Amino acid sequence: MTSAGISERLIRASRRLARDAGSLRFGSPVRYVYNPLVYARAPHEMYLARFAATRKRVVLLGMNPGPWGMAQTGVPFGAIPMVSEWLGIRGPVKAPGGGHPRVVVKGFDCPRREVSGMRLWGFLRDEYGSARSMARELFVSNYCPLLFLDDGGLNITPDRIGREDQPELFRVCDRFLEAVIDALRPRWLVGVGLFAERRLREAVERTGFPAKVASIPHPSPANPRSQKNWAGQAGAALANAGVWSPGRAKKQ
Secondary structure, three states, X not given: OOHHHHHHHHHHHHHHHHHHHHOOOOOOOOOXXXXXXXXXXXHHHHHHHHHOOOOOOEEEEEOOOOOOOHHHHOOXXXXXXXXXXXXXXXXXXXXXXXXXXXXXXXXXXXXOOOHHHHHHHHHHHHHHOOHHHHHOOEEEEXXXXXXXXXXXXXXXXXXXXXXXXXXXXXXHHHHHHHXXXXXXXXXXXXEEOHHHHHHHHHHHHHHOOOOEEEEEOOOXXXXXXXXXXXXXXXHXXXXXXXXXXXXXXXXX
């Protein structure tokens, strides 16, 4: 498959994901749902075209958009300085209607920075040096494309939505995850946090795809482990699992 063929395949899969996930309805505690694959489609598909155009050795999988990251830019862990300056992606973002007044979508004009994204992309920048070098072997994806908020505007992760809503959401997200794995053919699948690791292990068991699965701590401030030298913890976890040796990628 050509480079254009791989990215085009994933763009088609992401559009189906946007449509299928967007058709779902959620009960309490979810009050607001944002679908950045729809209103931030342009930068999202630019990200796929540039960074998912070739097969990868490693795929990193996050959980779902953060309010100041992917919800603003359409890029996983999409802290605006990292997306616009290091990845070199900018594009039009149409503010969705019906959002929470505390979480307003301003796209690349949003003044807030997502801590998780600054940490994760900063770690990859330090490891690889350039986004082009990273793209030769690693891709960052998300499991769920939707941001969920409660009445107060607080983030609800997919593992904390109503249990009755999880099976259908997970079915839709699993289908896209399998498309990512099948298109990129990675040797390593790395969950950013334990939830993502579980979804990866289930995907490997379900499909029989011969990839190894590992995890790194989630960089969210909500994770107490992330508050002290998160990058060092992530690098150690990858080294201990055998994904790479410290500094190896940057020396290539």
